[in-house]
Amino acid sequence: MPKKRVQVVLNEDIRKLGNNGDLVEVAPGYARNYLIPQHKAVFATPGVLKQVERRRQAEQRRLEAQRQEAIAFKDSLETIHRFRIERQVGEGEAIFGTVTNQDVAEAIQEQTGREVDRRGISLPDEINKIGFYKAHVKLHSDITAEIEIQVAPS
Template identity: 35%
Template sequence: MKLILTADVPNLGGPGDLVEVKDGYGRNFLLPRSLAIVATRGAEKQVASIKRAQQARQIRDLGHAKEVAGQLGGLTVTVKAKAAGDSGRLFGSVTAADVVDAVRAAGGPALDRRAVEVPGQIKTVGKHAVMVRLHPEVTTELDVAVVAS
């Protein structure tokens, strides 16, 4: 199945890329989530304009992504978990949305929760490393301290 990506898909491509994927992957994952559109003759003509717009944004975003990475580097983020047991194990887990809210509360920049990659699940109190993918070329590691409230 030939598709044109409308968003950045890890290990597949970026917006405007023409990709060939298996029918089930395209029909059951990419199309329902609006990550791609079916490649028709009319849509293929729009690929050039999508790529030009993507390149213009990407050049501007690279400098901005490095600036945001610098802001995140000097930031201490604390996430207050709702409840924890005696051994320090949380009743639930810390999600990417919780990390984004904590960054915003600490005075950091507004992030997209999809840019935050929480390794597995954070289910214990303490310090944890979280990856933030700001741009395809810029990733930064953010230390998150989880405390029980």
């Protein structure tokens, strides 16, 4: 004889079960004695399912808007193309210190007025002389802009 299951919609992420808004099948006792009293889930009714679908669509629209904004910002970064960072220079065009992700993020913010997460910036391994270097700026999960960094004497 097959075991009975009930469908519930989760109100929060539950490890090994599902994420907020997911429709899952669980044992009736688990739903009745734990999930529902703890407000971790609600029984799946047609009204609740419509509400979940509306939420999911709104989230997709929000994510698509973020993606479009990232594409527009990528275009503006690649239009500017070159960002200048000044450093003190010693013998043989060697710079004192190094150029960090934070320096690049500050240069981008200075020219565009928009903040960029420094953890999403990848620089060449060693920037220890003045010159031009390529850097990649991750703006979204699948959108990366390539910019040029000019390290110049101050």
